[in-house]
Amino acid sequence: MNRFSEKSLLELGEYYVYGLIDPRDKQIFYIGKGTENRVFEHERESQENPDSEKLKLKTISEIKDKGFEVEKIIINSNLSEEEAFAAEASLINAFNYVGDNKLTNIVAGHHSAEALSVDNFEKIYGAEELEEKDIKHKILVIKINKLYQRYMDSDALYDTVRGVWRVSKEKVKSVEYVFGVYNSLIVAVYKPSQWFVCKEAKDRLPRPDVVLTSKTENRLFFVDERYEQGLLYDENEQFYIGKSIAGLKLNQSAQNPITYLNPKV
Secondary structure (H helix, E strand, O other): OOOOOHHHHHHHOOEEEEEEEEOOOOEEEEEEEEOOOHHHHHHHHHHHOOOOOHHHHHHHHHHHHOOOOOEEEEEEEEEOHHHHHHHHHHHHHHHHHHOOOOOOOOOOOOOOOOOOOHHHHHHHHOOOEOOHHHOOOOEEEEEOOOOOOOOOOHHHHHHHHHEEEOOOOOHHHHOOEEEEEEOOEEEEEEOOOEEEEHHHOHHHOOOOOOOOOOOOOOOEEEEOHHHHOOOOOOHHHHHHOOOEOOOOOOOOOOOOOEEEEOOOO
């Protein structure tokens, strides 16, 4: 068989993911993304263009020389191009991680990194922990565990972190940076340019869901003019963002979202 019937092409959909199998050991040696009759084209390619993906074509030639036919399987079908790219990359990474015989694909997949153990993933991508000596500024730490959502947009994050909070008007005057912290990870860093009391700045409240009551009207929120002007992080913000405060000794109860960090004298 060297091509699909028209009915099969309709059933396959626009894109599919397939595998080529060596019948001698029943091992998949190539994962691909295809459309129409792409799955059948590799063997013709091995004859017409032997320099393309040499290891794959060498394997095909060896199979043919031994009198066998390459086995072909459809792994998933009826995919969009984006879904096919993702499926192809995931399968290549998984097979190359656990298999004794590596696939003959010359690339790992579309926009894909290699598979990693969870320990190595955390080692590479996990947050570096701040130490006491790293704190060079007077910082207000705000835990936003209940308010934060992964992948929230930057403006929503800004409005979440900046208020409204029960803090001392006098104490925040000395604050140089504000950390928005989620599960010990610093997800936002701001440099307050001005603090406001809610009842004195009703037209500037950070969020529409803020309702002024006797409990909230004296709470504070801040404005970071540099952020609102679209300016880039300064070098201190760049240093702090994405790091973890898990290793710092903080005087902060589980109920209180506010605490302060000061440089060690």
